[in-house]
Amino acid sequence: MTDRDDLPDVDGYNRIYVVISAVVGLAVTALALWVVAGFNVFHESLYRVNPTVEGGGIGADWVFGNTIPSLDFLIALIHAADVLMGAFILVLMFLHWAAFRRLADRMREPGESRSEAVAADGGERPVSEARSGGGSSEGGDGS
């Protein structure tokens, strides 16, 4: 692929920064992996006294479930965020769906053939003829 920096308005990323960023990305990943790989239970720091359910001994959490209020709150918060964002995403979804249908109504129907049909990839120069060719019933194509 030839470089096309001769075209205007093409200021891509400088190669140096791309390489630096890739190296930093890999380095941070390696560091994160190294940290979490060493993140494990240190048995001597575990609470081992009072081995009853009431006393919160080993295994008591299996009976109680999650008793940390902050974590409970976090989960409730995320549930709420899920529902709110879900509702909003559905609104956006229906909005775009309806907009797409309206846009599609403006386009030519599949079978419709006209003399100056233009490929969807804009094969022809767009502005010059379309605008001036008002005689070909092209202009105000409403529906």
Place this chain on the structure above:
Amino acid sequence: MSNLDHGKFTRVTTLFHSLLALDVFLLFFSGYAIMFNDELWWLLALLGGATGTVAVHRIAGLGLITLVIFWVTLQVTSSTGRSNFWAAKPTKGDFDAFIQDIRFVLGRADERHPNARQFAGYKSDEVPLLSYVGKGVVAIFTIELLLLTVSGLLIWSKTGVASLFQTKAAAMAFVTFHGLLGVIMLMGVMFHIFEHGMHPAFYPVETKAFIPRSMIPEQHADGGEEPDTTGIERLSLSPSWRTVSTIFGAITVIGIVSVLIASIFDEGYPVPRELAIGGGPTSLLMTIGINLGILVLGVGLVLSMYGNVLRIRWERQLEASDQEPATAADGGEPRSDGGVESDD
């Protein structure tokens, strides 16, 4: 063939988008095979059971960290990246674009707002780098990826996080937090696939994110005449658009609603408040709905690859037209940019 009217992303951005998509799809497939294991048992089995699925998820998770850190570093260090910050900043125009979209759907506006426009056509100069949805995607992805990465690293070692809080339930709470957090992104990505796959002018995939702007010929309007429409009425609708967009729209909605409902009941895996192993209630309807949601993601993966196929075809076409010196596929004389308008 899709319209190529607004390549606005650089080559690095398009490549990054494809890699991020691939990685996030892997994370979704493996992560929700775990969380919705009642409904996606086949996916869990396909990815190698519990062991294999978790391995895929962890490897893809590390890949995500690399990609995200790469991107953040690139945006901060390079001047192109720094200028992108301003392009991604929400403005009042984005809110107006949302309101105008509602008015457009109700028939009270004739055009979509420039900040909402996916098909730019003759008005491509007005269209910003990112639409209002695009900016929302960037913002939500930023927050979500940060929280997902932090919580994901925290639950890398379940025993580690359990000892940190002195209770095993803490590990499960974080697993649940992690899974519920991803649901927002899961729903958002489903919408994203619909939005960029089912636009009538671009169907079946919008190439904006696949064909870099360096490969898009610059076209300048002749004279000072300002066209008053985008020119969408000159494009032909694909014969299959109505059927496919209706079916795909329906399964996208069903998928979003299903994972949303399931996320309320399936408090992750296993449930932290009452320590019951397994998900919440499941039913045939829920199973079908969630599987349709996963199907939407599968379609997204295919479309993402198809976008790259289109880019390669476009590349070939450009190279072929480069061989013939006189053709104007790239807008005539490439080296003259300032003088283009006066040339004609």
